[in-house]
Amino acid sequence: MTYVLDQSHQALKIGEDRLLYGYMAEFEHAEDVVAAARRVRDAGYKKIDAYTPFPVEGLSEALGFRDHWIPFLMLIGGIVGCIGGFALVYYCTVIAYPLNIGGRPLFSWPMYIPVTFECTVLVAALTGVLGMFLLNGLPMPYHPVFDHPDFDRASSDRFFLCIEARDPNFDFTETRRFMETLGALHVSDIELRK
Amino acid sequence: MVQPQRTDETFEMIGPGHNYESVTEKISSVVLSRRISVLWLALVLVFAHIAGLFGLGAVMTLFWGVGTWGNNIPVGWAFGIINFVWWIGIGHAGTLISAILLLLHQNWRTSINRFAEAMTLFAVFCAAQYPLFHIGRHMYAYWMFPVPNSMGLWPQFKSPLIWDVFAINTYLLVSALFWFVGLIPDLATLRDRARTKPAKIIYGMLAMGWRGSALHWRRYTALYLLLAGLSTPLVLSVHTIVSFDFAFGNVPGWHTTIFPPYFVAGAVFAGFAMVLILAIPLRAAFHLRDVITMKHLENCAKVMLATGMIVVYGYIMEVFFGWYSGSEYERYMTFVTRMNLNESPYAWSWYALLICNGLAIQPLWFKKVRTNPLALFVISLFVSVGMWLERFVIIVTSLTRDFLPAAWGNYSPTWVDWALYIGTIGLFFTLFLLFIRLLPAISIAEMRELVAHHGHGTASFTEHGTEEMADARLVEEHPTNKF
Numbered sequence: 001m002t003y004v005l006d007q008s009h010q011a012l013k014i015g016e017d018r019l020l021y022g023y024m025a026e027f028e029h030a031e032d033v034v035a036a037a038r039r040v041r042d043a044g045y046k047k048i049d050a051y052t053p054f055p056v057e058g059l060s061e062a063l064g065f066r067d068h069w070i071p072f073l074m075l076i077g078g079i080v081g082c083i084g085g086f087a088l089v090y091y092c093t094v095i096a097y098p099l100n101i102g103g104r105p106l107f108s109w110p111m112y113i114p115v116t117f118e119c120t121v122l123v124a125a126l127t128g129v130l131g132m133f134l135l136n137g138l139p140m141p142y143h144p145v146f147d148h149p150d151f152d153r154a155s156s157d158r159f160f161l162c163i164e165a166r167d168p169n170f171d172f173t174e175t176r177r178f179m180e181t182l183g184a185l186h187v188s189d190i191e192l193r194k
Numbered sequence: 195m196v197q198p199q200r201t202d203e204t205f206e207m208i209g210p211g212h213n214y215e216s217v218t219e220k221i222s223s224v225v226l227s228r229r230i231s232v233l234w235l236a237l238v239l240v241f242a243h244i245a246g247l248f249g250l251g252a253v254m255t256l257f258w259g260v261g262t263w264g265n266n267i268p269v270g271w272a273f274g275i276i277n278f279v280w281w282i283g284i285g286h287a288g289t290l291i292s293a294i295l296l297l298l299h300q301n302w303r304t305s306i307n308r309f310a311e312a313m314t315l316f317a318v319f320c321a322a323q324y325p326l327f328h329i330g331r332h333m334y335a336y337w338m339f340p341v342p343n344s345m346g347l348w349p350q351f352k353s354p355l356i357w358d359v360f361a362i363n364t365y366l367l368v369s370a371l372f373w374f375v376g377l378i379p380d381l382a383t384l385r386d387r388a389r390t391k392p393a394k395i396i397y398g399m400l401a402m403g404w405r406g407s408a409l410h411w412r413r414y415t416a417l418y419l420l421l422a423g424l425s426t427p428l429v430l431s432v433h434t435i436v437s438f439d440f441a442f443g444n445v446p447g448w449h450t451t452i453f454p455p456y457f458v459a460g461a462v463f464a465g466f467a468m469v470l471i472l473a474i475p476l477r478a479a480f481h482l483r484d485v486i487t488m489k490h491l492e493n494c495a496k497v498m499l500a501t502g503m504i505v506v507y508g509y510i511m512e513v514f515f516g517w518y519s520g521s522e523y524e525r526y527m528t529f530v531t532r533m534n535l536n537e538s539p540y541a542w543s544w545y546a547l548l549i550c551n552g553l554a555i556q557p558l559w560f561k562k563v564r565t566n567p568l569a570l571f572v573i574s575l576f577v578s579v580g581m582w583l584e585r586f587v588i589i590v591t592s593l594t595r596d597f598l599p600a601a602w603g604n605y606s607p608t609w610v611d612w613a614l615y616i617g618t619i620g621l622f623f624t625l626f627l628l629f630i631r632l633l634p635a636i637s638i639a640e641m642r643e644l645v646a647h648h649g650h651g652t653a654s655f656t657e658h659g660t661e662e663m664a665d666a667r668l669v670e671e672h673p674t675n676k677f
Contacts, residue, residue: 030646037408050408053214054379054642060412067409070416074424088340089351097348114357114435121428122364125421129371132417136410139402146405152386154406155379157214157642 011144011192012165012172019192021144022047022164023176025184030056033159036182037062040163043178047167051145051160053153069135070128077127078120085119086112144192162190207302208644209484217485217641221634222380222387224480233479234627241623248617251610252327260330262610269593269605274324276585277615279436280464281321281622282362283457283581286429287465288314289369292376293425296418301647302493304640305485308380309476309630310469311373316625317468318366320618325358327614354438361435368428372421375414378404379639433458440588446527447592450515456508460581463501463551466494467577472626474567474574476635485636492564498577499558505584506552523597531595532587539604540591543583550580 011019027033033050040048041064050059089112098106145151145162154160163175179187254262265272288310295303329335338359340349349356381401388394437457440448470491477486516528530537532544554576557563564570590605629635
């Protein structure tokens with residue numbers, strides 16, 4: 001029997017009212033999830049994710065994530081903050097409110113540095129934090145993986161690996177069988193709540 | 195090596211036998227436990243009442259004006275800025291621990307960075323109160339910011355005081371962001387472990403749906419590292435700019451180039467003292483001796499000794515340059531106003547400063563002292579007092595005796611000054627006590643990472659078999675048992 005993706009292209013229709021989000025394997029050790037991730041990736045799956053209680057070294061590389069948005073966004077933020085801060089001080093001291101103090105030059109740039117620096121740091125930090133939240137789609141109060149009965153341990157001592165149903169290679173039976181071979185404690189269905 | 199005094203003391207970064215679950219349980223239970231200890235409640239009440247003094251002082255200031263303070267001409271800056279600089283300095287150790295030590299791969303920072311960052315936030319919050327109340331006419335507070343207004347007025351960007359506005363606000367915001375970003379995974383842990391509905395909802399909302407996705411962690415760690423990279427020059431710039439408030443003026447005793455490094459070192463010195471003042475009771479009260487270990491205390495003591503010696507070097511250089519400048523005003527400031535007990539009403543503060551910051555830290559050369567929590571606590575108290583005296587010396591001695599004897603004057607604080615000062619100490623400790631019961635005082639996610647690196651993350655490693663272990667075995671044997 002073949003199953004088709006539902007309209008949202010997020011899940012597989014597996015019954016009258018049932019939508020499969022993906023399969024979730026649970027692991028006990030950090031190294032196991034990295035090894036499993038590498039195998040899943042090698043098997044050609046792309047729509048995969050792992051859920052871990054702390055950043056596991058090498059896991060995002062094993063899953064094939066190549067995301068460099070944060071440093072880039074922060075660099076842009078820093079440049080905008082730097083130019084903006086400098087321009088603000090220039091505008092105030094030269095254009096909007098020129099003060100002649102003993103004939104000293106209005107455009108005394110060394111005095112602009114501290115404010116320029118603070119603005120650089122502030123805008124870069126704000127962009128980075130906002131960027132992290134936006135890219136990660138947070139805040140997101142509900143996500144299908146939260147329905148996994150053991151998922152409260154993803155924030156404590158268990159490591160999870162999920163192959164999502166929207167992956168083009170996903171197969172209702174084959175993928176399940178493949179996941180059983182990864183050495184997980186167990187594999188379970190994640191259904192999408194209607 | 196000196197033996198630890200208690201059997202549960204350890205010199206490792208983390209006590210033996212810990213796994214992911216046990217560190218998670220240990221730290222989160224401090225927050226999630228429904229038992230309220232009498233000691234904690236009593237301390238909160240005591241400090242909240244002391245914080246009430248701040249409220250009283252603030253009402254006095256708002257109602258009758260800054261005239262209720264002891265500030266006068268020539269001492270236009272007094273307790274307000276002494277306390278401001280003192281609190282800002284205390285805050286700096288938090289950033290140093292969380293940012294600079296992270297960049298230097300100093301793993302021992304892990305169990306103290308969270309509460310040190312909280313300490314930073316609360317200290318900067320306390321510091322911000324003084325400029326806020328000192329401006330006197332609060333309806334004009336927005337004049338400090340570049341806000342377009344109908345008067346066509348703009349801030350004076352060539353003044354260090356305006357730099358201060360930018361530096362302190364940036365520092366407060368960036369520290370708050372850094373702290374909150376660090377908290378998110380732990381808030382998720384609390385959300386998952388909370389047993390009561392309100393706790394689940396509140397921690398759930400704060401955790402913003404964090405689910406520990408590998409892609410999220412990737413962006414998260416990139417952000418965290420870059421924020422640390424930004425905070426490092428930021429913290430140095432903040433205290434440098436604070437020192438510019440003085441060094442840019444030509445008052446004898448202020449106009450020196452040594453101020454920026456000497457202020458930064460002093461800030462770290464005072465901050466580590468406060469870290470120890472907070473950590474020593476914290477680890478005893480919540481049985482965290484195996485998480486905040488002797489190694490942490492000893493390292494803090496070493497940093498305190500190193501920065502303290504830099505500060506002492508600063509004092510020596512101040513005296514040297516006072517003499518070497520050849521300026522009679524500088525010489526008078528150094529050798530009469532600060533040092534001559536017969537001529538100057540404030541010379542006592544200079545000697546008290548040397549005792550607190552110079553002499554009191556010398557026992558830290560000995561390992562026996564560095565590993566004795568009580569001794570460290572007492573020395574840290576001395577340092578806190580000493581660093582307050584340092585700002586008192588810089589501000590009061592310099593302003594009371596500047597150039598013209600006709601313009602000299604004396605200064606003494608009023609009870610409103612004291613109320614505002616002691617009040618912020620109460621405010622600080624009240625906030626801190628609430629923090630340790632409402633949020634994890636130690637980063638749980640980072641502790642798990644530490645456990646992973648020490649290679650005993652899994653439940654089966656522990657020698658005293660836990661429920662956890664039995665549970666895991668059960669699942670291994672019969673995968674379906676769990677569901």
